[in-house]
Amino acid sequence: MAVLQMQRISMCALKKNRKAILERLQELGAMEIDIRLEDDSGYRTMDVSNSRATFEKQAQTADRALDILQKYAPEKTGMLSSLAGKPLIDKALFETAVQNQERYVETAHQIVDLDKQVAEKTAAVQKLKDQMEALVPWLGLPVPVSFRGTRKTAVLIGTISGTISLEEVYGMIGRFAPEIEALDVEIISVDRDFTYLAVICLSKEAQTVEDALRAGGFAKPAQAVDKVPTLYREELQSQAEMLQKEIRALQQEIGGFSDSRQDLRLVSDYYRMRAEKYEVLGKLPQTANTFALSGYVPAKDGERILHELSDKYDAAVELEDIKEDEEAPVLLKNNSFTESGEGVLASFGFPAKGEIDPTAIMTVFYIFLFGLMLSDAAYGLIVSVVCGVLLKKYPRMGMNMRKSIKLFFWCGLSTLFWGVMFGGYFGDAINVVSRTFFGHEVGIPALWFVPLDEPMRLLVWAMLFGLIHMYTGMILKGYMYIRDGKYMDCICDVGLWLLLLTGLVLMLVPSSIFASVSQMIIVFPEPVNLLAKGMAIVGAVGILLMSGRRKKNNWGLRLALGAYDLYGLTSWLSDVLSYSRLLALGLATGVIASVFNQMGSMFGGGVLGAIIFIIVFIIGHTFNIGINLLGAYVHTCRLQYVEFFGKFFEGGGREFHPFRSNTKYVEVKEETRI
Amino acid sequence: MSELFTNGTVWALLGVALAVVLSGCGSAYGVGVAGQAAAGVVTEDPSKFAKVLIMQLLPGTQGIYGLLVAFVTLSRIGILGGSEPELVKGLLIFAACLPIGIVGLVSAIHQGRTSVAAIGIVAKKPEQFGKAMLLPAMVETYAILALLVSILAIFSI
Numbered sequence: 040m041a042v043l044q045m046q047r048i049s050m051c052a053l054k055k056n057r058k059a060i061l062e063r064l065q066e067l068g069a070m071e072i073d074i075r076l077e078d079d080s081g082y083r084t085m086d087v088s089n090s091r092a093t094f095e096k097q098a099q100t101a102d103r104a105l106d107i108l109q110k111y112a113p114e115k116t117g118m119l120s121s122l123a124g125k126p127l128i129d130k131a132l133f134e135t136a137v138q139n140q141e142r143y144v145e146t147a148h149q150i151v152d153l154d155k156q157v158a159e160k161t162a163a164v165q166k167l168k169d170q171m172e173a174l175v176p177w178l179g180l181p182v183p184v185s186f187r188g189t190r191k192t193a194v195l196i197g198t199i200s201g202t203i204s205l206e207e208v209y210g211m212i213g214r215f216a217p218e219i220e221a222l223d224v225e226i227i228s229v230d231r232d233f234t235y236l237a238v239i240c241l242s243k244e245a246q247t248v249e250d251a252l253r254a255g256g257f258a259k260p261a262q263a264v265d266k267v268p269t270l271y272r273e274e275l276q277s278q279a280e281m282l283q284k285e286i287r288a289l290q291q292e293i294g295g296f297s298d299s300r301q302d303l304r305l306v307s308d309y310y311r312m313r314a315e316k317y318e319v320l321g322k323l324p325q326t327a328n329t330f331a332l333s334g335y336v337p338a339k340d341g342e343r344i345l346h347e348l349s350d351k352y353d354a355a356v357e358l359e360d361i362k363e364d365e366e367a368p369v370l371l372k373n374n375s376f377t378e379s380g381e382g383v384l385a386s387f388g389f390p391a392k393g394e395i396d397p398t399a400i401m402t403v404f405y406i407f408l409f410g411l412m413l414s415d416a417a418y419g420l421i422v423s424v425v426c427g428v429l430l431k432k433y434p435r436m437g438m439n440m441r442k443s444i445k446l447f448f449w450c451g452l453s454t455l456f457w458g459v460m461f462g463g464y465f466g467d468a469i470n471v472v473s474r475t476f477f478g479h480e481v482g483i484p485a486l487w488f489v490p491l492d493e494p495m496r497l498l499v500w501a502m503l504f505g506l507i508h509m510y511t512g513m514i515l516k517g518y519m520y521i522r523d524g525k526y527m528d529c530i531c532d533v534g535l536w537l538l539l540l541t542g543l544v545l546m547l548v549p550s551s552i553f554a555s556v557s558q559m560i561i562v563f564p565e566p567v568n569l570l571a572k573g574m575a576i577v578g579a580v581g582i583l584l585m586s587g588r589r590k591k592n593n594w595g596l597r598l599a600l601g602a603y604d605l606y607g608l609t610s611w612l613s614d615v616l617s618y619s620r621l622l623a624l625g626l627a628t629g630v631i632a633s634v635f636n637q638m639g640s641m642f643g644g645g646v647l648g649a650i651i652f653i654i655v656f657i658i659g660h661t662f663n664i665g666i667n668l669l670g671a672y673v674h675t676c677r678l679q680y681v682e683f684f685g686k687f688f689e690g691g692g693r694e695f696h697p698f699r700s701n702t703k704y705v706e707v708k709e710e711t712r713i
Numbered sequence: 714m715s716e717l718f719t720n721g722t723v724w725a726l727l728g729v730a731l732a733v734v735l736s737g738c739g740s741a742y743g744v745g746v747a748g749q750a751a752a753g754v755v756t757e758d759p760s761k762f763a764k765v766l767i768m769q770l771l772p773g774t775q776g777i778y779g780l781l782v783a784f785v786t787l788s789r790i791g792i793l794g795g796s797e798p799e800l801v802k803g804l805l806i807f808a809a810c811l812p813i814g815i816v817g818l819v820s821a822i823h824q825g826r827t828s829v830a831a832i833g834i835v836a837k838k839p840e841q842f843g844k845a846m847l848l849p850a851m852v853e854t855y856a857i858l859a860l861l862v863s864i865l866a867i868f869s870i
Binding site: 495637676 | 767770771773774777778780781785793844846854857858860861864865868
């Protein structure tokens with residue numbers, strides 16, 4: 040439970056060691072580069088944008104080749120393969136890939152080229168198909184579409200829009216050119232938009248006939264091919280088939296590269312690492328023979344990095360503490376249990392400068408409250424077992440994923456615990472099954488009480504848990520004040536509030552309102568009641584007087600600020616009421632589960648009843664687990680973010696991003712780590 | 714006809730119907746609009762599917778709360794269990810069903826709209842998922858309060 044102390048490390052070294060130093064730092068992955076120079080005159084930075092772009096492009100080419108391979112020769116992956124994480128690769132193997140990088144890039148280019156050819160050929164095939172499509176109406180024509188006629192006769196080939204019968208064509212010509220007698224019209228085909236026809240007439244009358252036809256909407260085809268349509272179609276067909284064959288061959292050729300997947304992945308990651316290194320290189324201030332470098336390291340690693348760099352590479356290195364006005368990046372340090380909540384914290388924000396890391400305490404509350412909301416022993420067991428199996432099966436899972444799954448593993452156990460306390464096992468499944476199929480009802484009694492029978496009792500407990508949760512937040516705030524030596528703030532902003540709230544709670548407990556709500560009559564001895572009143576009054580008056588303490592002598596304003604602060608009591612009230620969602624969501628799980636159990640048992644006992652019950656049971660409870668897991672997750676987050684963090688934590692820190700090998704496919708095993 | 718209005722079970726069932734119908738309509742609207750926004754995000758970036766799905770489901774809970782109240786009521790008015798209520802008791806049950814029905818309807822609609830906005834956050838800044846999720850969850854508080862009142866009322870009638 041801590042935010043790691045950071046230090047600034049600055050160094051100056053010889054240029055000849057530049058490559059070695061950068062590579063070593065990237066390997067260590069413990070330093071965030073952040074170069075700040077007080078005086079940058081005399082330094083130059085290198086322009087590396089070109090080489091960086093080249094490396095990035097190489098990496099992209101390899102990625103693209105991998106995508107293409109996946110398209111033509113799919114690699115079988117399981118549904119959960121995304122959980123598997125990056126495989127660990129021996130450094131030797133990686134070095135081999137680095138030596139062969141040019142060959143591998145060549146392979147990548149080949150694959151990309153082949154894919155391009157496939158795309159071009161596919162487009163060509165489509166074009167041929169379009170041409171064949173356009174030819175279909177002319178298939179009945181025994182001469183080329185461009186055929187003009189013989190010596191004595193002329194042939195007019197073309198289309199008229201709309202569907203027109205033979206008689207109408209004759210009629211049209213008769214109307215516009217009544218003198219023509221030698222005429223033969225043939226309708227070749229008709230489709231939705233056009234009538235395709237061939238008109239034969241004498242050469243010398245061709246112009247008259249054509250004019251007549253044009254008046255009726257006749258048009259010659261835009262592209263007339265000088266081949267007989269049926270023959271031309273066969274030609275196109277065979278061309279398309281040949282192209283298809285070529286495409287298949289190309290695809291097979293691409294598929295043949297499937298063995299080079301691993302090489303491509305390695306080379307892609309290699310270029311990605313180099314691009315990253317060059318990005319840093321471009322930021323380095325350099326002189327003719329030296330370069331400078333500066334950044335943040337966790338204080339625990341600082342000394343070792345300093346020694347290694349100065350001993351091995353003759354660098355001048357110095358470590359210093361972070362300055363007051365500088366905001367260092369945040370790296371959290373938690374043990375293997377408490378780190379499971381880091382993801383929840385990260386969604387809200389990292390601790391800002393001067394704030395503590397609340398992960399550990401928050402994780403404990405998260406697991407506790409989550410279990411209380413889901414509160415079904417069987418559901419909890421399922422969640423835990425699934426998460427446990429995933430953790431066991433995929434040991435190389437990504438860090439963040441691992442933390443989240445670990446969190447749900449613990450949440451599942453907590454759910455199991457609360458399920459046993461409240462007697463929920465798939466809702467009331469045991470009672471329903473025993474009643475429906477075995478004739479007499481049995482059930483596991485709740486260890487504590489059944490919320491559905493005594494909802495008010497759970498409501499009171501939920502609010503008590505809420506008070507404890509929020510008191511913890513206040514105490515953490517007080518701790519931060521004390522740590523910073525602000526004792527006055529601690530007393531006024533934390534102590535007085537706790538005094539007032541505790542006093543009010545103690546006054547409320549023996550009252551008749553509380554008794555009627557909780558059906559518990561609690562009587563305190565008289566001195567306690569007196570003490571409660573005293574605490575509340577002291578707290579309230581204290582807040583009234585002290586909240587505006589920074590406006591020293593302006594008493595009017597000071598009292599007004601105090602009164603406003605006291606009004607904050609209403610937000611405490613609503614915060615406490617907010618914990619009633621623990622009851623609501625807990626009831627929701629149980630009631631929906633029993634709805635499904637009841638639905639399943641509606642068909643009575645017997646074999647058919649049992650089959651229907653099993654089907655309804657599986658579908659219904661899967662749905663219920665899903666919807667309530669979501670609900671529990673969202674609302675537990677809300678209780679942490681709003682009610683708990685609202686008391687002491689703002690967040691807004693920047694996450695630590697060390698300079699390291701951000702690979703995509705593999706992780707290279709390092710021989711030496713610090 | 715007048716017997717219909719003096720029958721307690723009729724009033725109780727009317728309450729059950731309102732609890733389910735109103736909150737269900739609200740949730741259907743909320744999940745619907747959020748789903749449209751979510752679909753838009755997924756067309757651009759399918760990897761955000763899980764995140765936007767959670768956002769889409771948030772306004773769905775009101776319908777479930779309605780069902781919860783309805784089921785508890787049904788098991789107390791002689792339909793799934795319990796005994797048929799008198800007129801007064803039936804009217805009381807009717808009144809008890811109203812909070813989750815009405816608040817469920819309105820809050821689910823507003824939660825749906827907030828979810829749409831939150832899906833916009835996820836589309837542009839996926840790392841702010843925690844905060845984005847919080848905004849629709851704030852609306853839900855009032856549905857939970859209504860649920861609580863409905864449930865507590867029905868339990869104590």
